[in-house]
Amino acid sequence: MNNSKKDSGHTSQYAYEGLDRVIHERARLSVLTSLVTHSEGLRFGDLKQLCGLTDGNLSRHVQVLQEADLIDVRKGFENNRPQTICRITTEGHKRYVDYLAVLEQVVRDAAAAVKTRPVRGALRGATPPPRK
């Protein structure tokens, strides 16, 4: 992780380049987490409820995820009524797992800092680096 980007003797330790922008967006993260926890698929209406999104918002994000091959959308019928079923694809599952590994790293980095540093430390004046 620390050696992923080295220039001028510094590392981009907190760049988190693996935070895939397609997945990281909050609504899409909701959609994918819902679908990864329901690998048999979810009806559009149920997905909307689980994510707390409007029809329009969900449609827009579903389209982005479908175009990225992360989810699969099928239209069918249930009791003669049209139903739309969304499912995560194998590619979507793989990319979500990769994304999750980076998210876990963020949480580890952050949790370590938050637990070891007192809040008031953030209030002190910036300490200038030693002059040598």
Next chain:
Amino acid sequence: MNNSKKDSGHTSQYAYEGLDRVIHERARLSVLTSLVTHSEGLRFGDLKQLCGLTDGNLSRHVQVLQEADLIDVRKGFENNRPQTICRITTEGHKRYVDYLAVLEQVVRDAAAAVKTRPVRGALRGATPPPRK
């Protein structure tokens, strides 16, 4: 969590409304994580390296974070050269901790699903709900 939004008997279990948009954006998450791990403050140049951002990109995100009162930016001198020091504010620390709690929830929800469901499960046809 599950009772945060109840309508029509459904819950928005995966809405993650606490994923503060100001913090969640990838570059700003990098900046804040860098600053939370360096509560004494970081020079603009060091922050740029740690986050793997360009001058322009970092400037833009620093401005957004400053306007939201999440970080504090001070200009000073070091060896007669101008220096810009960025630090997380008390408000920024608090909101970052709140954000982190939601991020941890996402990781828990996702990790549980990823570990218990086989990848191939995502490939099967959507199971229609029982007709009753």
